[in-house]
Amino acid sequence: MPSAQVINNKDGAIYTTSNGAPVNEPYAAQRAGILGPLLLQDFYHIDLLAHFDRERIPERVVHAKGAGAHGYFEVTHDLSDITSQTLFKSVGKKVRATVRFSTVGGESGSADTARDPRGFAIKLKTDEGILDWVFNNTPVFFIRDPAKFPHFIHTQKRDPQTHLKDPDMFWDYLSQNPESIHQILILFSDRGTPDGFHQGHGYSGHTFKWLKDDGSFVYVQVHTLDNATAGRLAGENPDYGTQTLFETIEAGKFPTWTVYIQTMTPEQAEKFRYNILDLTKIWPHGEYPLRPIGKLVLNENPQNYFAEIEQSAFSPSHLIPYIEPSADPVLQSRLFSYPDTHRHRLGSNYQQLPVNVPLNPVANFQRDGPATFVSQGPRPNYVSTIQTLSYAVYKGAIDASVRDLDREAHHENFVGGAYRDLSEVTELDFEQPRALWSKVWNNQQREAYVQNVAGHFGNVKSAEIKARQLSVWAAVDQGLSDRIAKAIGHNPVKPLQVKPASEAVKFRAFLGFATFNPFG
Numbered sequence: 001m002p003s004a005q006v007i008n009n010k011d012g013a014i015y016t017t018s019n020g021a022p023v024n025e026p027y028a029a030q031r032a033g034i035l036g037p038l039l040l041q042d043f044y045h046i047d048l049l050a051h052f053d054r055e056r057i058p059e060r061v062v063h064a065k066g067a068g069a070h071g072y073f074e075v076t077h078d079l080s081d082i083t084s085q086t087l088f089k090s091v092g093k094k095v096r097a098t099v100r101f102s103t104v105g106g107e108s109g110s111a112d113t114a115r116d117p118r119g120f121a122i123k124l125k126t127d128e129g130i131l132d133w134v135f136n137n138t139p140v141f142f143i144r145d146p147a148k149f150p151h152f153i154h155t156q157k158r159d160p161q162t163h164l165k166d167p168d169m170f171w172d173y174l175s176q177n178p179e180s181i182h183q184i185l186i187l188f189s190d191r192g193t194p195d196g197f198h199q200g201h202g203y204s205g206h207t208f209k210w211l212k213d214d215g216s217f218v219y220v221q222v223h224t225l226d227n228a229t230a231g232r233l234a235g236e237n238p239d240y241g242t243q244t245l246f247e248t249i250e251a252g253k254f255p256t257w258t259v260y261i262q263t264m265t266p267e268q269a270e271k272f273r274y275n276i277l278d279l280t281k282i283w284p285h286g287e288y289p290l291r292p293i294g295k296l297v298l299n300e301n302p303q304n305y306f307a308e309i310e311q312s313a314f315s316p317s318h319l320i321p322y323i324e325p326s327a328d329p330v331l332q333s334r335l336f337s338y339p340d341t342h343r344h345r346l347g348s349n350y351q352q353l354p355v356n357v358p359l360n361p362v363a364n365f366q367r368d369g370p371a372t373f374v375s376q377g378p379r380p381n382y383v384s385t386i387q388t389l390s391y392a393v394y395k396g397a398i399d400a401s402v403r404d405l406d407r408e409a410h411h412e413n414f415v416g417g418a419y420r421d422l423s424e425v426t427e428l429d430f431e432q433p434r435a436l437w438s439k440v441w442n443n444q445q446r447e448a449y450v451q452n453v454a455g456h457f458g459n460v461k462s463a464e465i466k467a468r469q470l471s472v473w474a475a476v477d478q479g480l481s482d483r484i485a486k487a488i489g490h491n492p493v494k495p496l497q498v499k500p501a502s503e504a505v506k507f508r509a510f511l512g513f514a515t516f517n518p519f520g
């Protein structure tokens with residue numbers, strides 16, 4: 001190969017092959033003679049095409065369209081009264097953050113202005129590993145039974161035959177699973193079309209447990225709240241959220257959120273009107289006030305979208321000491337689903353990609369596999385006798401496991417027989433949506449909701465689905481249902497009949513471990 005001359009490129013680069021050898025003429029391919037076939041010896045050309053052929057990785061099965069940026073999370077308040085996690089005791093401490101915003105249902109090329117919840121995923125690189133907060137911009141969710149998730153998501157994907165999206169599929173599912181109604185109120189309010197990605201709020205939705213060394217814990221929900229009110233989006237640009245996030249950061253106007261938690265003691269959780277493991281419910285701020293914990297700032301655009309945002313891999317199971325999942329069944333399913341999809345989407349060494357790798361040294365017994373970037377050098381690949389376990393454990397866990405805990409009081413009595421866990425809809429499920437409709441919203445918000453719903457729901461073809469979903473709205477409020485019926489030219493429909501609130505499964509009844517045989 002002749003040696004390369006420096007080419008005066010826009011970026012000043014000397015083009016190279018993938019093995020770094022200089023390339024003079026990037027457009028050229030080697031041929032036999034002037035008009036002959038191409039040569040197998042032309043590594044540059046073959047390498048160019050072979051890599052191009054492999055450019056695509058699977059897109060996320062949900063949340064495929066997104067945008068992101070980097071920044072930091074700063075601890076502003078001491079939380080040592082509720083957790084022994086060092087980070088939340090270190091006021092002033094900043095850790096690196098990567099955030100990815102997304103819509104949920106659409107493909108990676110879809111409009112980021114769609115009516116949809118917005119994902120708000122936050123990766124915090126702490127001194128004790130990665131803590132991911134994989135949030136949405138709504139405090140509740142469509143389901144509380146995780147096995148419904150693929151069904152519900154499929155109703156927003158393309159029809160298996162027509163390859164078209166179909167409002168009948170969407171409303172067919174919702175009308176048969178009315179626990180979704182709280183989220184449907186929020187989604188079809190103007191909060192379902194926020195102004196860009198970075199002006200919204202984020203909510204854990206799920207309940208987590210934050211612990212202390214003495215074994216005590218509180219239940220926690222996390223919220224990232226911004227100062228701006230997310231207004232209704234005007235404009236047709238399908239990349240509006242992506243573009244405004246990038247341009248806002250480039251202009252030095254760094255998006256900032258205050259991070260709060262709501263906490264509940266185990267005793268409060270047992271007395272709470274709703275099941276704290278039910279993702280369709282909120283914790284009223286009046287009873288469980290917001291407590292500020294820190295600040296999230298995005299001040300750095302990615303240099304390369306694919307490497308730093310597309311390859312980011314968030315999971316609710318990426319937790320750090322003293323922060324634990326609750327028994328919320330949807331959360332429990334998510335603990336599995338995210339690392340599983342990352343292994344498929346990015347490979348089994350996805351945690352070693354630069355955007356995902358912890359800042360603290362990783363020492364474990366995972367070895368090799370495709371694209372191993374982080375070498376553990378000569379470290380033993382098994383627990384050798386000369387190693388002590390002391391470096392890896394956190395005191396609370398060990399103490400708690402040996403201490404004679406009152407497991408009942410600590411909500412740890414996960415013993416007993418198999419339990420088939422599927423929730424039932426009761427009158428309790430309509431209380432919070434009813435309060436939203438009749439107490440929280442003003443007339444203008446109510447009218448916007450009716451119009452937003454009519455625009456989508458009005459496209460449903462099936463009379464059965466229409467009547468059934470109208471009966472769900474009627475169970476929230478007859479006036480609400482009647483207004484939607486009128487807007488789409490339908491007769492009024494009576495409320496769906498459900499069990500009384502007294503028959504709802506109480507929180508403690510959820511403490512059985514689900515090991516049921518699905519075929520039984």
Ligand code: HEM
Pocket residue numbers: 059060061062063066100101102118119120121134135136141146147149203204205206312313314330333334337338341342345
């Ligand atoms: C993305 C599964 C519920 C927030 C994803 C992905 C999967 C998934 C497979 C793609 C991840 C990837 O390819 O990187 C599930 C399952 C759920 C569930 C099985 C319920 C059983 C939720 C809930 C929330 C949520 C309740 C919010 C409270 C997100 C966010 C992303 C995501 C923000 C995008 C993360 C990113 O930007 O990379 N989910 N999800 N999901 N999910 Fe869920």
